[in-house]
Amino acid sequence: MSISLDDIDYFLAVADEGQVRKAALRLGVSQPAITKGLQRLEKTLGFELFERSVRGMTLTRVAEQFRQRTGALRGVLHDAIKEATDLHLGALGLLRVGVSPLYAQKLFVPAFVQLHRQRPAATVRASVHLNDELWRLLRQGELDMTISSLPAVVPDDLEVIELMHDDVCMVVRHGHPLLDNRRLKLGDLASAQWMLPGPGVAARRHVEARLAQAGLPPPRIALEVSNTSAQMGQILRETDLVSIMSESMLAGPSGQGLEVLPLAQARIRRVVGISLLKQARQQPLLTRFVQLLMEMAPQSAPVQALNAL
Structure with a gap:
């Protein structure tokens, strides 16, 4: 054939x-x-x-x-050609990293700075996408690793390493009418309007699941965004919309003027870390970058070590 x-x-x-x-x-x-x-x-x-x-x-x-199989194989062949060219030119290789926009600054940037100092001839190609797109590119062989929130159930073809915990919280502005209710219940959000990412984003699905478990209808969307980025915080501060934000963002400038709803269901557990394909060959450059990410993670978390480390 x-x-x-x-x-x-x-x-x-x-x-x-x-x-x-x-x-x-x-x-x-x-x-x-x-x-x-x-x-x-x-x-x-x-x-x-x-x-x-x-x-x-x-x-x-x-x-x-x-x-899926040919995409992965084609990516490997492309990288083999690139690696041979890099070696011929005296370079040290190529690392393709996919990163969620939430964790580019917090995780990727400091680890890359250290890697660049240690491996100045290496090339890193960074792609910023939301989770579902990152995992698709990883499975197609277009990425060597991803940095993002981890799936609640890890698929059989992936290997993950935990780096930090960063829960997703339901938030509103200071002085929001919901905060006046001392016995606030999830049912009180039935008439609320929301600013949320698209239906394909895991955090949106978690919110919908929380409401459904309480017998409530899906959230009433007033504004749908590609992700609840820092640039959208001003909208929350000037309206009565409810939204979601990670704890790490709430602790920074993006969280100014915002509060977490005083509900047990308002916090959704999220673990952030590295995803890799189990069958993929782990290059020395990849191994070193993973080590740097583990060393520089903002908080200590139990990790699943790579076999190659």
């Missing part, structure tokens, strides 16, 4: 973009070239890769698994 790497690249691009036209623009090739490449690949494999419709192209069930 002979498969062209170009055809694999065409397949992965269409899988990402959902359209041949967009994939062609991304790769800088013609649409017929991609169409023929997909036809060759499907003929060689013996099964269809996409379900085609007027809305675009979606992966078949079999192709979804094929995408």
Whole structure:
């Protein structure tokens, strides 16, 4: 069985973009070239890769698994070529780190500064995304590691290392009417309006789950944002919206003028740490960066050590 790497690249691009036209623009090739490449690949494999419709192209069930494996292998091959080039040029390698915007400053920045001092010839490529996107890129082989909140149940293909605890809290402004209620209950939030991240964000799902467990309807969204970033704090201080914020953000300038609702359910436990693919080969540069993150974590937490450390 002979498969062209170009055809694999065409397949992965269409899988990402959902359209041949967009994939062609991304790769800088013609649409017929991609169409023929997909036809060759499907003929060689013996099964269809996409379900085609007027809305675009979606992966078949079999192709979804094929995408995950080929994406990871293509990433490894790309890195092997890059690593060989770096070694030829006298560099020390490439480390691809995905980081949540909440922990770029607190965790990534100090660890990178130390790594750069120790390995000045190394290259680190940082990608800032929310959790779900980070894990997708990690599984596709486009990242070597992620720094973000950890899943409550760790998937079988991931290995995690805890760095710190940073609970998510339901917050309101000082003087908010809800704070006047000395016997505040979760049910009192039924009529509240919220500022929350999109439904794909884990913290939003946790809030929805807390309300559902109390028999309440989903939160009434007044403002939906990509994430509850520091820039949005002013909105909370000037309205009666309820939102969520991490304890680490509340302790800094972003938390000024805000209070955690006096409810046991207003705190959602969250552990922040490193995620890696179990089957991925751990480069010395990755091992050293993980060690620096563990040494410089803001608070001590029990950690699961990597086998390679």
